[in-house]
Amino acid sequence: MSTYVAQRNGHSADASELAPLAFAGYAHFTAMQVRGGRIRGLDLHLERLRSASMELFGRALPDDRVRATLRTAIRSGPADLSLTVTVHSPEGEFTVAGTAAEPDLLVRTGPAASGPGGPLALAAIEHERVLPAIKHVGEVAKTYYLRQAAAQGFDDAAFVDRRGRLSEGSIWNLAFWDGTAVVWPEADRLRGTTMAIVQRQLNRLGVPQRAQEITLTDLPALAGAVVMNSWTPGVPVHRISTALLPEAPSFVQLLHHAYQNEPLAAP
Known part of the structure; x- marks a missing residue:
């Protein structure tokens, strides 16, 4: 049965993993619409995640790892959905940056969206x-x-x-x-x-x-x-x-x- 998910580093995230993120303000993300299990502008989303991670954390996750995480989340849901990828550091906020901590990926999916009609x-x-x-x-x-x-x-x-x-x-x-x-x-x-x-x-x-x-x-x-x-x-x-x-x-x-x-x- 397909469903919407919250996954951390490619695995289902439980409450104990998500709780520290409730007040996490030092992170970046990209949001996309998935249609038929596929994404428009995938290269642009990957480039956004790379460049923002380098700016905020001084390092970025490999594209192949990000893509594998996306595949895992998409396979768990319907063919059409909304997907958000958030990248954060386990070091959190208000700390001096270290060099060992690798950024974490939080992927969330939800119902597909098309925006308001306007004007x-x-x-x-x-x-x-x-x-x-x-x-x-x-x-x-x-x-x-x-x-x-x-x-x-x-x-x-x-x-x-x-x-x-x-x-x-x-x-x-x-x-x-x-x-x-x-x-x-x-x-x-x-x-x-x-x-x-x-x-x-x-x-x-x-x-x-x-x-x-x-x-x-x-x-x-x-x-x-x-x-x-x-x-x-x-x-x-x-x-x-x-x-x-x-x-x-x-x-x-x-x-x-x-x-x-x-x-x-x-x-």
């Missing part, structure tokens, strides 16, 4: 993530600002840096449309794996794209906006703060088409 309204909130290029845990600000946005009648938050540039959402990358090209906001932010998948497939399709600093005052000149993450390559956004954005169904369809062009790979 979304985003509150513009000034916030800059620490180590923005790493998908790390313990980010209380993201949930705090999401809830602040919801209390103001918005669906979620869009972050603005100290220079007034839009960067990313609470758990999303932002992407814009100028009517011809896809415009990625230029600011310190996470490069999501879905974002990277879409970028390379747009290149293969010959679709123009560019990076540009975007402020709230730039929004009225744009022809559409979306958010994207591991759930979906595009949920339409119709408002950021007080700026209204036009519906752009062809833009959303283009992003979904690019994403679907990415082949699924077995771990």
Whole structure:
């Protein structure tokens, strides 16, 4: 019988193994959707885990070990599911790093997801993530600002840096449309794996794209906006703060088409 799992280093994790992780804030992770037992952008997820581990721990687990752990978790569940890989050090937080401890892998699976339908309204909130290029845990600000946005009648938050540039959402990358090209906001932010998948497939399709600093005052000149993450390559956004954005169904369809062009790979 297939089921969803929590596994530590490729084996089922019991409560005693998971308890120390309840307050672990020095870790990084990647999240993905598994379809038919296969994954889009597997190479991007592996590269993310390697580079973040080197930055946080000074060492990374071999790709073949990570892939074996993914296979074990996927075999235990249904063909379609959500999967999160978290890498942490047994040395924990608030300690001087040692050299002997090898990072641990925690893999969790759950029901497949596809994200909200939209369109979304985003509150513009000034916030800059620490180590923005790493998908790390313990980010209380993201949930705090999401809830602040919801209390103001918005669906979620869009972050603005100290220079007034839009960067990313609470758990999303932002992407814009100028009517011809896809415009990625230029600011310190996470490069999501879905974002990277879409970028390379747009290149293969010959679709123009560019990076540009975007402020709230730039929004009225744009022809559409979306958010994207591991759930979906595009949920339409119709408002950021007080700026209204036009519906752009062809833009959303283009992003979904690019994403679907990415082949699924077995771990």
